[in-house]
Structures are given as structure tokens and as C-alpha cells.
Amino acid sequence: MSAFNASPGASLDEWRSKASFDGGKMRAILQGGEDKLRLKDEYWQIMEKDPLFKKPNRHLSMEESRLLTHQRWKKVLEYGLPCDMYANYEGFSAFSDVLEEYDKGLQARIQLHSGVFVGALSSMGTERHKELIEKANRNQIIGCFCLTELSHGSNTQAIQTTATYEKGQLVFRSPHIGAMKVWSGNLAQSATHALVFAQLYVGGKCEGVHGFVVQVRDEKTHRVLPGLRIGDMGEKPGHFNCIENGWMLFEDYRCSTDALLNKGCDITADGRYVHAFKSDRDKRSVSLGALSMGRIGIVGMGVNACRAAATIGIRYSAVRKQFGPPDGDELPILTYPLQRRRLLPILAASICMGLFQDKMIDLFSQYMARLLSGEKSDELVELSKEVHGLSSCTKPRATWLGVAALAEARAACGGHGFLYISRLNELRDTYDPSQTFEGENNILAQQASNYLLSQKKQGIVSSPMGTTDFLQTRPISFKGWNADSLENVIAAYEWLLHYTLTKTEKALEDRKRRGDDAFTARNETQIDTAHPLALAYAELTMIKWAEEAVKEIEDVKCRSVLHQVVRLFAVSQLQPHLTLLYIGGYCTGPEFGTRVKEEQLALERSLSPECVALVDAIASPDFAVASALGTSDGRAYENMVADFFSREVDRAPFADDLLRVIEANKTKPKL
Numbered sequence: 001m002s003a004f005n006a007s008p009g010a011s012l013d014e015w016r017s018k019a020s021f022d023g024g025k026m027r028a029i030l031q032g033g034e035d036k037l038r039l040k041d042e043y044w045q046i047m048e049k050d051p052l053f054k055k056p057n058r059h060l061s062m063e064e065s066r067l068l069t070h071q072r073w074k075k076v077l078e079y080g081l082p083c084d085m086y087a088n089y090e091g092f093s094a095f096s097d098v099l100e101e102y103d104k105g106l107q108a109r110i111q112l113h114s115g116v117f118v119g120a121l122s123s124m125g126t127e128r129h130k131e132l133i134e135k136a137n138r139n140q141i142i143g144c145f146c147l148t149e150l151s152h153g154s155n156t157q158a159i160q161t162t163a164t165y166e167k168g169q170l171v172f173r174s175p176h177i178g179a180m181k182v183w184s185g186n187l188a189q190s191a192t193h194a195l196v197f198a199q200l201y202v203g204g205k206c207e208g209v210h211g212f213v214v215q216v217r218d219e220k221t222h223r224v225l226p227g228l229r230i231g232d233m234g235e236k237p238g239h240f241n242c243i244e245n246g247w248m249l250f251e252d253y254r255c256s257t258d259a260l261l262n263k264g265c266d267i268t269a270d271g272r273y274v275h276a277f278k279s280d281r282d283k284r285s286v287s288l289g290a291l292s293m294g295r296i297g298i299v300g301m302g303v304n305a306c307r308a309a310a311t312i313g314i315r316y317s318a319v320r321k322q323f324g325p326p327d328g329d330e331l332p333i334l335t336y337p338l339q340r341r342r343l344l345p346i347l348a349a350s351i352c353m354g355l356f357q358d359k360m361i362d363l364f365s366q367y368m369a370r371l372l373s374g375e376k377s378d379e380l381v382e383l384s385k386e387v388h389g390l391s392s393c394t395k396p397r398a399t400w401l402g403v404a405a406l407a408e409a410r411a412a413c414g415g416h417g418f419l420y421i422s423r424l425n426e427l428r429d430t431y432d433p434s435q436t437f438e439g440e441n442n443i444l445a446q447q448a449s450n451y452l453l454s455q456k457k458q459g460i461v462s463s464p465m466g467t468t469d470f471l472q473t474r475p476i477s478f479k480g481w482n483a484d485s486l487e488n489v490i491a492a493y494e495w496l497l498h499y500t501l502t503k504t505e506k507a508l509e510d511r512k513r514r515g516d517d518a519f520t521a522r523n524e525t526q527i528d529t530a531h532p533l534a535l536a537y538a539e540l541t542m543i544k545w546a547e548e549a550v551k552e553i554e555d556v557k558c559r560s561v562l563h564q565v566v567r568l569f570a571v572s573q574l575q576p577h578l579t580l581l582y583i584g585g586y587c588t589g590p591e592f593g594t595r596v597k598e599e600q601l602a603l604e605r606s607l608s609p610e611c612v613a614l615v616d617a618i619a620s621p622d623f624a625v626a627s628a629l630g631t632s633d634g635r636a637y638e639n640m641v642a643d644f645f646s647r648e649v650d651r652a653p654f655a656d657d658l659l660r661v662i663e664a665n666k667t668k669p670k671l
């Protein structure tokens with residue numbers, strides 16, 4: 001047995017000893033500050049002690065995973081863990097992070113109710129909906145969000161469900177199967193109430209898409225109410241299998257006009273539609289801003305996907321050895337530049353996007369407070385547009401990076417990465433739909449470029465959060481490499497933003513001059529310029545905000561390492577834009593491209609001794625990561641073997657039948 005105790009892997013502690021910074025200080029910085037970290041650790045400990053939160057080492061059936069999620073949700077309520085954003089914002093924010101890192105399915109189960117349903121009710125409803133919000137906050141009702149329909153997802157303004165004002169009531173109808181509400185999480189089995197979007201008809205006139213809150217199940221029997229049909233959408237990969245995504249049909253479902261979420265609009269007692277906004281555009285932009293909340297949260301999914309990929313990929317690569325110099329020992333695969341190229345940019349992305357998101361959430365909370373107070377200033381309208389524009393490109397950027405990171409980490413872990421117990425494929429499946437929900441990524445990116453185009457057209461060169469201030473700068477092409485690589489990257493991005501913005505604007509004008517309508521012109525100008533414009537806007541803002549956050553760090557050693565991390569994120573994000581920078585004439589000759597590539601290689605080399613300790617600072621506890629390859633003790637081999645030993649096989653359950661076939665084959669004549 002003693003030979004079994006000798007680990008074939010390298011030591012994670014040896015890697016840790018190479019780091020130049022204090023791990024505790026770094027962890028507090030990267031986990032949202034000491035106060036938030038204290039709360040997170042408190043919640044982690046509660047969950048870790050409870051066997052219900054131990055993750056099974058096998059795929060669960062849909063029924064099993066739903067039951068487990070339901071039981072875990074009940075436990076969360078029993079423990080009084082903070083799910084009400086407005087009652088305890090700090091606790092809610094820390095617990096949301098914990099849930100997000102622990103299990104996306106459980107997080108979605110809770111967030112769809114507490115965040116999306118209650119959030120939309122609070123921002124779009126009024127005094128009339130206060131009692132319902134209080135009930136929701138006490139979990140006396142369970143909410144879901146029904147916007148998407150069978151035949152309309154991205155084109156939300158074209159949804160077909162109707163809510164018609166008839167004899168003092170609202171009557172909901174699904175005029176055809178295309179109008180069936182689909183994908184609504186929590187709807188199929190748990191929800192008692194739904195936030196429904198429908199075309200409002202008053203006096204025979206369509207007033208456009210409005211939000212409504214409707215009861216869908218009886219509060220005592222939990223049966224579906226008359227006038228509604230509800231069902232399940234079936235199996236899905238990853239943690240979302242535990243979410244009951246449902247469908248719903250309205251068959252003359254009647255309810256009171258109180259269902260209308262009437263912030264800024266209403267139906268009067270004598271049956272007239274009224275609204276108080278200066279213009280339809282302003283009305284839309286305020287409600288759009290409120291709906292940005294989900295998208296900003298989803299940036300966090302990209303962050304967590306990158307964190308999980310970096311944690312599992314880097315810890316395993318630090319332990320796993322293959323090959324070595326002719327006369328020496330085998331080396332940990334993390335020492336190979338090719339392997340570092342796969343994983344260190346992911347680590348840098350997780351850290352920088354995390355720092356960006358911390359600031360975004362802070363600013364968004366201030367924005368929401370102003371929105372909820374009923375403010376209707378011009379500046380708030382501008383801020384709504386900026387929040388919408390920025391969340392519309394950072395959500396795609398973060399989620400694309402996150403899903404790609406998990407696929408890369410899986411391959412970077414070789415064959416063992418493919419085991420269920422590595423969790424990497426399950427995580428990839430889990431984060432996969434983040435590219436689609438709360439706005440499909442390609443569609444959202446268009447909204448970000450539209451925002452920038454409209455700012456430029458109106459001559460607005462600065463914005464409330466400062467993200468469009470690059471419009472004040474004069475684009476200057478590359479004149480020579482500065483000592484600080486970040487200055488080079490920022491200058492290149494600012495040039496690229498001007499270039500892609502001007503190109504898109506010109507391409508649109510050219511197309512319109514040649515007779516294209518606005519719709520066609522917009523579609524035909526997406527690929528080469530508008531899409532990179534949106535991505536560059538997201539990346540530059542992430543880089544700048546991450547650098548600003550790092551500059552404020554007091555601890556010199558942590559700050560110094562994180563400065564390098566921001567630079568690695570910056571150069572690795574810029575690399576895919578090199579072609580456009582050369583095509584557009586920002587640079588000619590090899591210098592710029594070569595320096596960007598050299599800089600990335602050098603940063604990956606210098607961050608190599610820091611990376612295991614950096615992973616410790618961002619990683620969730622072992623019971624939450626639950627990856628045999630990614631535990632903090634570096635015992636990847638022992639973890640795998642423990643799982644293999646639990647599956648020792650003597651005789652197959654189908655052995656009798658197998659023997660019968662073998663016997664029969666023995667007596668079969670040769671062909």
C-alpha cells in the first residue's frame with residue numbers, strides 16, 4: 001500500500017512559495033474587499049457543513065437535480081441566507097457571489113425570483129405592487145419572468161401575446177402557438193406568479209409592449225389557474241437541468257388592471273391609456289436601463305466561468321508532469337510556454353473582468369437608487385442609455401470569454417479533463433446559455449454599437465460614466481512603443497474605436513445613399529466594423545476600470561503583480577484586433593505587432609511563479625469547485641484514484657447475458 005501513498009504529481013505548495021505577495025491580502029482584494037470576503041466565508045462555512053450541499057460525483061437525472069435544487073433552496077431559506085437585495089444589500093451581494101460560484105442552477109432558481117422578478121416589479125411597478133413585492137421578499141409567492149415566445153426571442157418588440165382592456169379588466173391571449181411563452185425559468189413547476197410582457201391594447205389601439213404581473217397558480221392548491229396552460233421544456237445540459245424552464249399559453253385569462261406595471265403609464269378608470277414620459281424614446285430607455293441589471297449580473301457569469309477554468313486548469317497543470325530535459329526530471333506542464341498561453345490569459349481575464357464588474361455593480365446600484373426614487377432628469381436618461389450600451393457589450397464579451405475559457409481548460413487538462421469529476425465539461429455546458437439569455441450576444445453587441453453611433457451623431461463626447469470620453473481624443477496612429485505596455489494598448493484601442501465608429505458611420509451613409517433602407521444598411525455593416533466596435537468598447541472599458549481599481553490598491557506587492565495582470569489582459573485582448581489595426585493603417589511594419597506579441601510572452605513568463613497563488617485568491621472553496629483536478633491540496637491523482645476505487649468492478653451487471661453471447665459466438669459457424 002505504501003507505494004500508493006507516493007504522489008506522482010508536483011507540489012502546489014512549492015508553486016505557492018514562489019509568489020511575491022501576501023495571499024490573504026490578495027484574496028481580500030480580488031473577492032470584493034475584506035467585509036465582503038468575511039460574509040462570503042461565513043456563507044461558505046454554513047453550506048460546507050451541511051451534507052445537502054456536497055456535490056455528487058455523477059450526472060444527476062432531471063428529476064433528481066430538480067428535487068435537490070428544491071431542497072437546497074429550502075435550506076437557504078431555513079438558514080436565513082440573504083436573498084432580498086433591498087433588505088440587506090451587502091449580504092445579498094456576497095451571497096449571490098457564493099451561489100453563483102457554487103451552482104449556477106441553484107443561483108438561477110433564487111435569482112430569477114429575488115433578482116429578476118422582484119427587481120422588475122420594483123422598477124416597473126408602483127405603490128400598487130408593494131404588497132406583492134413584500135410577499136415575494138418573504139417567499140410567500142414564487143415569481144418567474146416571461147418575455148421570450150416560441151417565435152420571438154431577440155425581437156422583443158414583436159412578441160405576440162396580447163393584453164386587452166375589456167370591461168374594466170385585462171384579458172390575456174396567445175393568438176397562435178408562436179405566441180406561446182417559452183424558456184421561463186421557475187415557471188414549469190414552482191411559480192405562483194409571472195412577470196409577463198405583452199402587447200397592450202386599449203380602446204382597440206396597440207400601445208406596444210408592457211410588463212404585467214399575473215398570478216399563474218392557486219396559492220393554496222398550487223394548481224394552474226383557469227385560462228392558462230403551463231408545461232415543461234424538458235432536459236438541458238449542465239446545471240440548468242435543475243431549472244424548470246416552462247412554457248405557457250393564455251386562453252382568455254382575465255385579471256384586474258392592477259396587473260399592469262404602471263410606472264410612467266396607466267389605464268384610467270374610464271378606460272384611457274395615459275403615460276407621463278416626455279417621449280416614447282425616453283420611456284423605453286428608462287425601462288431598458290432597469291432591465292440592464294440581469295445583463296450586468298451575467299458579466300459575473302463570464303468572470304466565474306474564467307475563474308473556474310483558471311482554478312482547475314492551473315492547479316492541475318502545476319501538479320501534472322510530462323516530459324523534461326534529457327538529464328532531468330519531468331516538468332510540470334505549467335512550465336511550458338504553450339500551456340501558459342492557454343491558461344494565464346484566462347486567469348488575467350477573470351481578475352480584470354472581476355475588478356470591472358465590482359465597479360459596474362457599484363455604479364449600477366447608484367443608478368437604480370435614482371431610478372427607483374422617480375428621478376426623471378436628462379442626465380438619468382443619458383445614464384440609462386450608457387448603462388444599456390455598456391452592459392450590451394460587456395455581457396457578450398465576458399460570456400464569450402468564459403465559455404471559451406472552460407473549453408480551453410478542458411483540453412488543457414488532457415484526457416483527465418474529460419472526466420465528469422474534472423467538472424470542466426459540466427461547467428462549460430452550464431455557462432453555455434449565458435451567451436444567449438438576457439439578450440443573445442450578437443444582438444446585444446449591435447445595441448452597443450448603435451449607442452456609440454448615436455452618441456457620435458448627436459455630438460455627445462462625454463457620458464455620465466465616462467465610457468465614451470475617448471470621443472474627445474484625436475486618433476493618432478502608432479509612432480513608437482512606450483515603456484508601459486498599457487499606454488500602447490490603450491492608445492491602440494482608442495484609435496480602433498474611432499476607426500470602427502467612423503467606418504461604420506460612413507458605411508451606413510454610403511448604403512443609404514445607394515438606396516438601402518436603415519434596416520438593411522444596419523445589417524450589412526455589422527461584420528467588419530460595428531461588431532469589432534462593440535467588442536473594443538467593452539474591452540477598453542474593462543481594461544481602464546481594472547487599471548483604475550489596481551492603482552488604488554495600497555499593498556505595493558499586490559499592486560505590482562496586478563499591474564502585470566492588467567497588462568496581460570490588455571495585450572491578450574488586443575491581439576485579435578491586430579489585423580484591423582494594420583488594415584486601418586494604425587501601424588505599418590513589424591514593430592507594433594511584434595511588441596504586442598513579445599509583451600504577452602514576457603508577461604506570461606513573469607506571472608508564472610505568481611499564478612498558483614493568484615488562483616488561491618480567486619478560487620471558491622474545494623467543496624464548491626468540487627473538481628478532482630482542481631483541489632487546493634494539489635492531490636489530483638489521489639482524488640481521481642479515490643473515485644476510481646469507488647467504482648472497482650468485479651462482475652458486470654449484464655455478465656450473464658454477456659457470457660451467453662460469448663458462448664453462442666463460440667458455436668457459430670465461421671463465415
Ligand SMILES: Cc1cc2nc3c(=O)[nH]c(=O)nc-3n(C[C@H](O)[C@H](O)[C@H](O)COP(=O)(O)OP(=O)(O)OC[C@H]3O[C@@H](n4cnc5c(N)ncnc54)[C@H](O)[C@@H]3O)c2cc1C
Binds near residue numbers: 182439
Ligand atoms: C437556459 C435559458 C434560460 C432562459 N430563461 C428565460 C427566462 O427566464 N425568461 C425568458 O423570457 N426567456 C428566457 N430565455 C430565453 C432567452 O432570453 C432567449 O433565448 C434569447 O433572448 C434569444 O432569443 P431566441 O432564442 O429566440 O433567439 P433568436 O432571436 O431566434 O436568435 C437566433 C440567432 O439568430 C441571430 N439573429 C437574430 N436576429 C438577428 C439580426 N437582426 N442580425 C443578426 N443575427 C440575428 C441571433 O444572433 C442568434 O444567433 C432563456 C434561454 C435559455 C437558453
